[in-house]
Amino acid sequence: MADFDIRGVREDFPILSKKIEGNQLVYFDNAATSQRPRQVIDGIKYFYENINANPIRSIHRLAEEANEAYESARGKIAKFINAYPDEIVFVKNATEAINLVSFALPFDKGDHILTTYLEHHSNLIPWLRLRDKGVGVDLVDIDQNFELDMGGFNSVSEGTKLVAFTHGSNVTGTITDAERISKLAHDSGAMVLIDAAQTVPHMKIDVKKINPDFLAFSGHKMLGPFGIGVLYVNRRVFGREKPFLTGGEMISNVKMDSIKYADMPGFFEAGTQNIEGAYGLGLAVDYLNSIGMDRIAAHDKELTDYLYDGVKGIDGVHIYSGRSHERGPILSFTVKNAHSHDVAYLLNKKGIAVRSGFQCAQPLVEDKLHAVGGTARASLYLYNTQEEIDRFLSELKNITKMYG
Template sequence: MELQSYPIDVAAIREDFPVLGRKVGGDVSTPGEGPEDTEPLVYLDNAATSQTPKQVVDSIVDYYYGYNANVHRGIHQLSQEASVAYEEAHDRVADFIGAEGREEIVFTKNTTEAMNLVAYAWGLNELGPGDRVVLTEMEHHASLVTWQQLAKKTGAEVKYIRVDDEGRLDMEHAKALIDESTKMVSVVHVSNTLGTVNPVDELADMAHEVGAYIFVDGAQSVPTRPVDVGDIDADFLAFSGHKMLGPTGIGALYGKEHILEAMEPYLYGGDMIRKVTYEDATWEDLPWKFEAGTPNIAQGIGLHAAIDYLDDIGMDKVQAHEELLAEYAYDQLSEFDDIEIYGPPGDDRGGLVAFNLGSVHAHDLSSILNDYAVAVRAGDHCTQPLHDKLGAPASTRASFYIYNTREEIDALVEAIDGARELFA
């Protein structure tokens, strides 16, 4: 099928990603250099990290070459320009997810840091014995481990909403767990292992009915579909720039302004203070209260550019393209009796498919796929307890984005055929 038949112009988009023109495969001894016998890269590891278009790289280069300076610290022109660009990046993120303004957007280095910020700046002060935090069995370690360890410090308990045999949340179990003792519900929006798209708006209603907050892990949803924090009524939401065409080292935490105002800082230092004496200190306005020290200025500017790129395509079209590829991959892999796919059906999932090939370990399969120049993720995907529940030590995950095609999924299937013959 021609590239132009997709919801988006994939051919034009691929031109913006030089790395997609690489040839890879086999053993690699020097970064950027592969063996002579190589094939065109098929990059299907987007749930871990997406590739970066030239426009985003150019925005970072423009900063370093044109107005590299620290923010909020200088009167000179370069500092002023850098400060404006950095603040405008907050505005852009706020607009992208439907927040009220930059006051509700805190830049972090990733989703994990955002989760820890809320856990320690809010949870350490608000949770205690008799309080409950409700998670799901499909949570990423960034959520599960953070709240688990915080509960040990505070005496709170953690309960997990069950995942059914099809990879969906048991919503009746959710209703039973989210009771008057619940203070926080932390839930992944799109599972990075199952591809399940969770009903976070319903869970938000359940949380708010008992006076609890909800934290939505948007690491796999914000990059791939329209997300409006007002529509889902999230109290907190976090995501990472490197999964949505942006640079590494930048993420964002959304929090309702009145909640962030009431929270104490998580980190202390420069730029987050208003007044300091030898005895005490007061804090700067939001969001700077939570951004101590020199921030990731270039990365924030790069995130701005990445959002511009995605918005030019249209997030509804991004979602349509990703779902099309996920359904195609699910259907192709379902043709084989020796492949077990985890999660909901192909027409009701986010843009990834995790699976296992017979008794072949995921790491071994991934290694063989690499010989065919197909890049996938192998392991537990930071969901060890979920994999234990699935009875699988690991799985192979193919995940898709705006520059992927059906032909690349066909290449994945062909590579799996090669692995099947090797391990027969």
């Protein structure tokens, strides 16, 4: 049982009382996006009714208040991952954060990047694209437990400029040993980028401990609004990057023959930002803190183990999931003889929302899991319950019977 008032938590999320196809919604698509509590929804309304102005550009009171709201959100997010506020760059989402790094680091012909087969396309395509420039890209494989083959990191060499890997797979739920990989990479002189889109929402992340150069995540997967995400940039790499987008706010002095850029984090925040998004993400962080990340992680783990044990007992279902101590609240599976979209369609008929297909990780799902029709995926969060899992298991049993 959750170590917090889960009924009270559920009441904070208005959408959970919605009915789908006449059934109470069971929302198991949290890895795609989370739901938002009233505190965030109302907070955004409050922002527009009380604070709205373009910060920085004006010195009137409202602009000052908007600036304070924006910077205070930055401070909250920095504290949440144990970073300094100037290491927090607001971006649109994890995808933009990773792309930013791929444009801002000066990659040249002959450079080498190491990434892995466990990646979401967001942490794969930006690196594969650099092959056009003559940059070499290698991939670390996975083993039979859907964990990274740590031996693959031995190919980090002096020519390796960056090691880019996920902290949590959105397909298998595998949690990688980010601290160890980060150390291995740094020992060989490589920089480290971590895709933490699936872990920051679910566990305590300490960037001082994991020690990446860059870490990316999205607000919408952690109770925050759409359109706001974070790129953490370690202070030790300030100044090594080229600008990404240029224009207003990212400069400190402009002459026709010389440009002086702003310091971090303004250097990477060109133009008017998503102020209300940052404010809303700050409120989401307040909400997560009010429950406690350790309690959320324990709840996620208990529910995921329960889900895993239940699904394991159903004939005709194949599970693609990391081992208990190495997985986040994600379970991918296939039903014998059924396409993953059909499984999701049938579950939806009973009000249960799951993801299906390649989960934006086609090389992993197709080449490594050999799930040619994709996988279905149930992903959980703090407001999910055992009763919801029981409903899911009962419907999944019916589906397997239908497909013989």
